[in-house]
Structure formats: C-alpha cells, structure tokens
Amino acid sequence: MDVVRASISPGVEYSETYLEEVFRAAKGRSRGLKDEAASIGHLAHEWIEEHIRAGCPQEGVVFPAEETPVRSCVDAALKWMGEHSIRFVENERPVYSRKHRYSGRMDGLAYVDDALAVVDWKSSNGVYPEYILQIAAYALAYKEETGADIRKAFLVRLGKDNGEFEAHELDARTLKRASGAFLSALNLWRQLERLKKKL
Secondary structure (H helix, E strand, O other), rough: OOOHHHHHOOOOOOOOOHHHHHHHHOOOOOHHHHHHHHHHHHHHHHHHHHHHHHOOOOOOOOOOOOOHHHHHHHHHHHHHHHOOOOOOEEEEEEEEEEEOOOEEEEEEEEEOOOEEEEEEEEEEOOHHHHHHHHHHHHHHHHHHHHHOOOOOEEEEOOOOOOOEEEEEEEHHHHHHHHHHHHHHHHHHHHHHHHHHHOO
C-alpha cells in the first residue's frame, strides 16, 4: 500500500502503463515482505531447534544478533520456556498417519509441567484457528504411530518486534474437537480435488 500511496496522488490522471508499473511494484513489495517474514520464522525455528538439541542450556548460549526480529523471537521462546518446567522428548519430528494418509513435522513434544504436550512455535503476526487444526493433526498422527495419548498442546506465538510471547494452552477436549475438524477439512479438500478432475 505504501508503494501505491507514494506513486499516486488524488485528482491526477495516470496512463494505464504507469498504473500497471505501480501495481507491479506494490505486488513485488508485498511478496518481498512475505519472503522476509518466512525467513525470520525459519531462522528463529532453527535457533530454537539447536537450543533444544543442546539440552536447553541456561549459560553459554550464543544468541542471534542484537535487535533483530529473529532475536526477538528467540527471546520470546526463552521467556516462555523459563515460565514452565520443560523436558523435550522430540524436536522437529516428522509424523505420518497411515490411516488418514497425511504427514507433517511437529516442532516439539515435551513434558510441560509434567504433562506430555505438543509445542508449536509461530512467528506470524496473529494466531489463527487453522493452527489448532495443525497441532491436533500432529497429536493424532503421533498417537497412531506410538500409542501415546497427547492430552495437551501449547501454541506459542513469538513476537518479532518486542520479544514477548502469546501462549495458548489447548486441553484434551479442544484437541479432540480439532482432530475431528481437521479430518473433515482433509476429506473436503480431497473431494474437491477429485471434482476438479471432472471439470
């Protein structure tokens, strides 16, 4: 939107060619911001993954550069971990459901305050209901693979600007309902894909 505002003034007529260039530049800027946000999330996930692999040390931690969105995400993750008793048992673990034919990669599985829980890190600007379906799908596939009944999950949004976190704790009832919703959405998507082939 900034590109458009800087390039177009009210009450002035512009050629179609000029307007197409302005809109192309705005679209490119939007794509660039999306790529930058994805890169921040990827780098923050990598750092958290390495920290967990190292056993979550309290001292001798090598942080990302100061005053960057990645560092803010890392600070937020460490703050959340610091508020709980946490022991990670799985980290960046692929999961697969043979029964329902889907796969994914779980950020973490940990004993959080003595309860086995899925932990999912998000560096997005908001928290969306689809994230709950994603976590429930991980828990469902993990149970199918291992028999472990995961009755809790934590969705932790990491602040890119302020180093703060927004944590949502999901109980067994929420996970069960979300599992059903995920399977319904998966079935709907598959049916639509089949119908597309008929057109």
